[in-house]
Every structure is written in structure tokens, then in C-alpha cells.
Amino acid sequence: MKLRKIQAAVAMAGIALLAALPALAQLKSPDDVKNSLKLLVMVSNDFKRQITNKNFNRVPHENMEYQEAADGLRSAIKDEPANFKSKAETRLKVAVAAYQKVSDMSSTTPDADKLMAEHAKAVKDMDALFDLFPADLRPDPNTPPPSHGAPKN
Amino acid sequence: MACNDEKDGNDPRAALHTRRWVLFQMLAVASAGWGCGRLRKPEQKVVDLQIGSDGDFLAFKPTMLTCPAGALVHLTFHHRGKIISARHNWVLTYPGKLDALVKDALDKDGVLAPGDPLVIAATPLCDKGQTVTIQFVAPKPGDYPFVCSTHPEDMQGVLHVTK
Numbered sequence: 001m002k003l004r005k006i007q008a009a010v011a012m013a014g015i016a017l018l019a020a021l022p023a024l025a026q027l028k029s030p031d032d033v034k035n036s037l038k039l040l041v042m043v044s045n046d047f048k049r050q051i052t053n054k055n056f057n058r059v060p061h062e063n064m065e066y067q068e069a070a071d072g073l074r075s076a077i078k079d080e081p082a083n084f085k086s087k088a089e090t091r092l093k094v095a096v097a098a099y100q101k102v103s104d105m106s107s108t109t110p111d112a113d114k115l116m117a118e119h120a121k122a123v124k125d126m127d128a129l130f131d132l133f134p135a136d137l138r139p140d141p142n143t144p145p146p147s148h149g150a151p152k153n
Numbered sequence: 154m155a156c157n158d159e160k161d162g163n164d165p166r167a168a169l170h171t172r173r174w175v176l177f178q179m180l181a182v183a184s185a186g187w188g189c190g191r192l193r194k195p196e197q198k199v200v201d202l203q204i205g206s207d208g209d210f211l212a213f214k215p216t217m218l219t220c221p222a223g224a225l226v227h228l229t230f231h232h233r234g235k236i237i238s239a240r241h242n243w244v245l246t247y248p249g250k251l252d253a254l255v256k257d258a259l260d261k262d263g264v265l266a267p268g269d270p271l272v273i274a275a276t277p278l279c280d281k282g283q284t285v286t287i288q289f290v291a292p293k294p295g296d297y298p299f300v301c302s303t304h305p306e307d308m309q310g311v312l313h314v315t316k
Contacts, residue, residue, distance in 0.1 A: 035209070049306075069209075
């Protein structure tokens with residue numbers, strides 16, 4: 001009797017574990033999702049570079065590209081289950097709003113330190129979005145850019 | 154004048170003949186030189202090169218192109234982006250001029266003036282999904298950097314010109 005209870009508990013735990021697996025394993029368009037997430041990181045890094053180089057007038061342009069990358073992700077997950085899609089879109093909306101704030105600040109408060117601090121907050125919001133996706137689809141924000149192949153001057 | 158010629162003992166018909174002969178020889182030499190020049194000139198090679206953006210990412214694919222010096226190059230650039238609306242192009246500069254071109258492009262927001270002395274050849278800017286083609290004569294052997302003028306720090310590559 002006790003053994004049966006243990007077996008049932010293990011079975012229930014297994015079912016619960018399977019249900020908790022990220023929707024990633026069954027994503028309809030994993031390549032599109034992967035590309036979109038990579039684009040979000042790429043544009044986020046461009047934000048950072050423009051702020052570091054004090055090219056504040058370029059920040060709104062990066063923000064426009066961030067929104068386009070966000071649209072790409074929305075499109076890539078459009079056929080996913082409603083529950084997953086809803087969670088992802090909510091977190092994406094938060095991330096997009098955070099980058100919008102950085103963009104808005106770049107014209108009103110062109111201060112590199114303050115913008116970098118706000119950018120760091122935006123990155124956290126983007127990371128929260130990425131947590132919803134399987135690890136193998138998430139880009140590594142610390143990966144250095146690919147070699148360009150151009151000779152040094 | 155004819156009388157003087159006769160007086161000097163010169164035959165006017167012979168003089169005319171000589172002048173015609175000299176003129177003929179000059180024309181013959183000129184024609185031969187032109188013809189030989191054409192024969193000696195090596196036939197110009199025509200090379201087709203294909204390049205594009207790496208999807209929506211800020212990189213060229215491939216990043217290395219090769220052609221022989223003096224070849225007539227037909228270069229086709231394809232913007233493979235589908236999501237980001239950033240425009241791209243392909244701009245070739247001289248060895249050692251990459252940094253100057255990058256600075257120039259950044260200062261001018263990617264819009265380089267026609268006849269820019271740093272530019273050897275350039276395609277027009279194109280939108281995602283578009284393809285553009287240009288042709289130019291490959292310069293002397295060397296490694297020539299190329300960039301996208303709107304993303305000069307990210308999109309770079311090399312045209313390797315062989316002998």
C-alpha cells in the first residue's frame with residue numbers, strides 16, 4: 001500500500017515536471033525565436049555603445065530597431081499556446097517600455113552615467129523575458145561580436 | 154609655284170607622289186600601332202561577386218571577396234534582412250583608409266558624398282529584401298577594406314585583389 005502511494009507520488013511529480021517544462025521544447029518556430037532574441041541583444045548592445053560614445057542622437061534610432069526586433073519576436077511566437085504567448089508578450093512589453101525610457105532620456109537627459117544606469121535596468125527586463133525561453137535559444141550577451149575580417153590600418 | 158618647280162628641275166607629279174607616299178606611311182604606322190596595341194592588351198576578365206547582409210544582423214556574408222587586379226567586377230549586394238528596417242550598402246576603400254572611412258561615415262550619418270576620395274566603389278543604400286548591382290575595375294593587388302556606411306563599425310570585410 002505504501003509502495004503504491006510512493007509510486008503514485010513519483011508519477012504525479014513526473015507529470016508536474018513535464019507540465020512545467022518550458023514551452024520551448026515545443027516552439028513552432030525555434031529558429032525565428034532564436035534570431036529575434038539575438039537581435040534584441042544586438043540592438044541592446046548598440047544602445048550601450050551609442051551611450052558610451054556619447055552619440056545620444058543615435059539612441060532613438062536604436063530604440064526604433066529594438067521595437068522592430070520586438071515585433072519580430074511577437075511574430076515568431078504568434079502560434080504558441082495562449083498562456084505562454086501572454087506571458088512572453090507581457091514581459092516583452094515591459095522590456096520595450098524600459099528601452100523607450102532610455103531613448104526618451106537620451107534627448108532630455110544626455111548624461112552617459114544616468115543613461116547607462118537606465119540601460120542596465122532595461123537589460124534586466126529583457127533578461128526576465130529571455131527566462132521564458134529554453135536556454136539553447138537564448139543568446140549570450142557576453143559573446144564578443146564576430147570577427148569582421150577587415151585588415152588593421 | 155609650279156613654274157618655280159619646273160625652273161628648279163623638280164617634277165611636280167613626283168613631289169605629289171612622294172607626299173602621298175609619306176602620308177600613306179604615316180597612316181600605316183598609326184594603324185599598325187593601334188592594331189598592335191589592341192592585340193597586346195590582355196583581355197579584361199569579368200568577375201561576378203555576390204555579397205549580402207547576414208540576415209538582419211549587422212555583418213556581411215561573406216566577409217572576404219577575391220578578384221584579380223584590373224578585372225571588370227560586377228558586384229551584387231543583397232539586403233537579406235526581414236525584421237530590422239536599417240538600410241545597408243557596400244562601400245570599398247583603400248588599404249589603410251578604413252579608420253578614416255569609418256569616421257567619415259559616422260560623422261555623416263552613413264550618407265557619403267558622391268566622389269568621396271576615400272571611396273573606390275559603392276552601391277546605393279538599399280532596404281531589406283532589395284538587391285543592387287554595381288560594376289567597377291578592380292584596383293591593383295592588395296587587401297581593400299569594405300564597410301556598410303550606415304553601420305561602418307560592425308559591417309566590415311575585405312576585397313582581396315590578386316595579381
